[in-house]
Amino acid sequence: MADRMEDFRNQLKEKGYKLTMQRQAVLNSIIEHEGEHLSTEEIYELVKKNHPEIGLATVYRTLLLLDRMELVYKLDLDDGCSRYELNKDNEDHRHHHLICTECGSVEEVQEDLLESLEEQILQKNGFIIKDHRVKFYGCCKKCIELLRKP
Ligand SMILES: [Zn+2]
Ligand SMILES: [Zn+2]
Ligand SMILES: [Zn+2]
Numbered sequence: 202m203a204d205r206m207e208d209f210r211n212q213l214k215e216k217g218y219k220l221t222m223q224r225q226a227v228l229n230s231i232i233e234h235e236g237e238h239l240s241t242e243e244i245y246e247l248v249k250k251n252h253p254e255i256g257l258a259t260v261y262r263t264l265l266l267l268d269r270m271e272l273v274y275k276l277d278l279d280d281g282c283s284r285y286e287l288n289k290d291n292e293d294h295r296h297h298h299l300i301c302t303e304c305g306s307v308e309e310v311q312e313d314l315l316e317s318l319e320e321q322i323l324q325k326n327g328f329i330i331k332d333h334r335v336k337f338y339g340c341c342k343k344c345i346e347l348l349r350k351p
Pocket of ligand 3 (some may be wrong): 236238286296298299309
């Protein structure tokens with residue numbers, strides 16, 4: 202975690218920004234809840250526990266900046282709130298998200314699985330795919346089980 206913060210500090214420094222206490226608090230909350238795709242409000246609730254002086258507007262602005270600096274990614278689930286996750290730098294092509302329309306859960310698919318599609322597009326359109334943001338909507342395992350129960 203300390204290494205990661207150092208990493209973030211350097212990334213921001215390269216872009217001419219400082220890792221302020223607010224930015225550190227926001228990043229910490231996201232790191233501690235990795236894989237959960239927290240909303241701005243949820244991040245604010247976590248930040249508030251240790252830093253009651255930081256307001257929602259500050260958290261909101263901090264997230265916008267961190268997104269712009271590509272330290273975090275904004276995930277729009279069309280449910281009216283933005284969710285955030287860390288930018289994994291070991292990832293060329295972004296992982297996919299499985300969004301359950303029953304319970305709103307978000308799962309990640311780490312494998313790309315789109316290589317043959319990407320190849321076809323290159324052949325047909327002469328277009329090189331550098332990244333993609335794929336959201337699959339459907340019904341999660343848990344909800345399917347619940348629906349099946351008599
Ligand atoms: Zn891909
Ligand atoms: Zn579900
Ligand atoms: Zn994700």
